[in-house]
Amino acid sequence: MRKVVISAPGGHERLTLVDTEAPRPAPGEVRIAVTAIGVNYADCVVRMGLYASAQEFVGWPITPGFEVAGVVDALGEGVTGLAVGAEVVAVTRFGGYASSLCVPAHRVFPVPPGLSLAEAAAVPAVYLTAWYALHALAHARKGETVLVHSAAGGVGGALCQFGRRAGCHVIGVVGGPHKVAAAAAAGADVVIDKSRTPLWPAVKAAAPAGLDVACDANGPETLRHSYRHLAAGGRLIVYGFHTMLPRTGGKPNLLKLALGFVRTPWFSPLALTNENRGVLGFNLSYMFHRAPLLIEGMAAISAGLAAGELRPPPITTYPFEQVAQAHRDLESGRTIGKLVLLT
CATH class of the missing domain: 3.40.50.720 (NAD(P)-binding Rossmann-like Domain)
Structure with missing residues (x-):
């Protein structure tokens, strides 16, 4: 698998793409083969070393990223309601810039009907x-x-x-x-x-x-x-x-x-x-541990999308290798909608 690692705070040059072994899901976790990754301004703030919760929960080195979409490829012990092969979207408290990752099951949701994986990755955060x-x-x-x-x-x-x-x-x-x-x-x-x-x-x-x-x-x-x-x-x-x-x-x-x-x-x-x-x-x-809150919010979002009362944002996609360019473009203030990395 590949993931972005930031070893210390700094500019776009700190975004380093590395190869590593795929993680194994712990009890209660779901492993996702990631297709698309949402890029948020908070990721840029993490890279600059100014995101307080990043230092509180992870520290350096860090892999940024708050949302992914892909396919379930492994289940940890005790996980129910999800199946290998299902298309899902997940919220992550950092770690999302990766081609494979494990996420607690309460942060994993079915892709809303009618959305591509790239569109789904642009929604949760x-x-x-x-x-x-x-x-x-x-x-x-x-x-x-x-x-x-x-x-x-x-x-x-x-x-x-x-x-x-x-x-x-x-x-x-x-x-x-x-x-x-x-x-x-x-x-x-x-x-x-x-x-x-x-x-x-x-x-x-x-x-x-x-x-x-x-x-x-x-x-x-x-x-x-x-x-x-x-x-x-x-x-x-x-x-x-x-x-x-x-x-x-x-x-x-x-x-x-x-x-x-x-x-x-x-x-x-x-x-x-x-x-x-x-x-x-x-x-x-700071709220990702609150499972009822995430479930309520994602249910409201999915219902709105299904009813046509909400629609996914316009997206611009980048190959995973162009993560630094995605950060540059987002910081410029010229972009519209969401930027998405494709693995």
Whole structure:
């Protein structure tokens, strides 16, 4: 088998493809012959050495990757409900950049009907993130106004779809004209291209009564204003800090990180109470041990896909050997939808 190993934090050159023996499933595990691997921005952050849970759960060297799709080729003792030869999709807490891997059975699910393995690999991480943000945390309701930053990306597109499915009024923000159509297709009722239109006046015009939910993974560039544009009872959902990280070169700028930290707003409990607003943050990688949560989320996703109320994101595929190029492209901010590695 082949897998990507990162021996120490750094740039794209740290992504090393190595040959090794295939793992054997332990009791309760499923071994998957991997066909497709979803690429997430979190993988880039892992490579840079800035992903806290990666150091907490794994350390160096590390194989990144949160989601795969492929075929079951071995079952550990005690596994039921899955069969060798079945096409499956799985969520992994790191380790996904591999042609073969073992995963606890509660993180393995049938490929949703109608999806290819490449499409299936693009679904779990971003759709679980979007589902958890909008439903488990924000409890978005029909008629509420939801702001989605990076609405043409993987999580952003999924948030737009879940918002549309819930009957919300969705405002999507994108960073260039080539992304407008993708955000609209995902379900944004209003799409703001911030490269051509001043962002916050446009948000005010689209939501004059304020936002009920703002989903923000940008960090200090937008967090303060996302919060200020909430209506009474509004919720700000934070799940990333992308603007603090590099778009080229693959290595973090320590000065930029420090400035971003200083610029990141702090929210007073007294102000939150007086203004009747909420701020909630999360990192999905800390929740992979919660089997009922994963099962509930994946069931909602599969049901939405089966009903045609959700659709897989647009994907761009790369050969496994081009993993570094996939990271470069994702970090550039120019991509749409999800990137997928094919083994």
